[in-house]
Amino acid sequence: MVRRRYRGRVMREDSPRPQSLMLTFLGDQVLGRDVCVYSGSVIDVFARAGIGEQATRSTLTRMVGRGLLRRQREGRRMYFGLTDRSEAVLRDGERRIWHTGAVNRQWDGTWTLLGFSLPESWQRQRHDLRSRLAWAGFGPLFNGLWIAPGEVDVSSLVAELGLSAHVKVFRAQADAGMDIGAMIEETWELSDLAASYEAFVRHWQPCGERTPDGDDALVLRLRMQTEWLGLIRRDPRLPVGHLPDDWPAERAEKTFRTVYDRLAPPARDAARRLLDLVPVREAQA
Structure with a gap:
């Protein structure tokens, strides 16, 4: 098999968004400890990261509103703890960092294929589905047919979007003569x-x-x-x-x-x- 060489352009972001940094902070300091953290402590740490007090407070408030944090008052101080939703998000991040990793060395040759057909007027639904599929590791093999390595469970994703009747999912393996490297580059x-x-x-x-x-x-x-x-x-x-x-x-x-x-x-x-x-x-x- 011929393996291709690659060189790309440098693209990186030096300043993470406050909510992304907040989730990292919570996963690092709160997850699995059954504790809440004082808002002033968060403001102090984030100030050291170059994020102002107002931006930190706004992030905490928004995350409470989205069900990602809960408040707990102790005297005059306000503390913040995890919810079931934020714990699930943080456990997923923990799994990706420490268990799944960045390199797939254990692939068994299985692919997940997902086909969909949506009415032309459903542009928003089509956009949402494509965005969620890309986030789940899928790429567009053909128009309306997406593919991902391994066995990927997309049942909850499809159900959340209300598209179960319009999506078909299969497990497959490539034919012996298939140039998988070329397919990856194209997809x-x-x-x-x-x-x-x-x-x-x-x-x-x-x-x-x-x-x-x-x-x-x-x-x-x-x-x-x-x-x-x-x-x-x-x-x-x-x-x-x-x-x-x-x-x-x-x-x-x-x-x-x-x-x-x-x-x-x-x-x-x-x-x-x-x-x-x-x-x-x-x-x-």
Whole structure:
């Protein structure tokens, strides 16, 4: 099998959105601990990340409104804790970072095929379905026929959009003569993703060569985790044996883990010093 080489342009975002950073913060400091965090602590940490108090407060308020956070008052202080919805989101991120990973080495040759036919007037529904399929790792094989590696359960996705009657899902394997590498190149736009992996390595690798102060380590780790999760969530995790020889995901993942381990001890010390946490009580309005 001929494996193709690839070079892409550098594209990366240096400033994560406040909500993305907030989810990383909650996953790092609150998930699995049955605690709530004081709003002032969040404001303090986010200020060190260059996010102002008003933006942090607005993010907390919006996330409460969306059912991603719950409030808990202790005296004059307001604390924030997870909801079932935010815990599910954070568990998914945890799984992607520490279990699924960025490199698909265990593909068994199975593909999930999803075909749909929607009325011409259903432009919004078509857009929503395509967006959700792309987020789930699918690519457009043909118009109305999308494909993803492995067995992907899309039943809840389709049901949420109310399109169960218009979608058909199959499991399949490619014919022996199929050039899977060529199919991947035609189906997925991988240039930006590869360039982002390369940019991630260039930006974060130097952080694995030195240990910053505690406060800086905490903020750096939050920013790096946020960027990494956003990156691997864009990745359809195509089988590594059919990707270009110089596909940079493995180097990027190694960089992430190395820098994370380097930042972990001072970041933990900073969190213990900066964060005011209280045990979760019964949910309050």
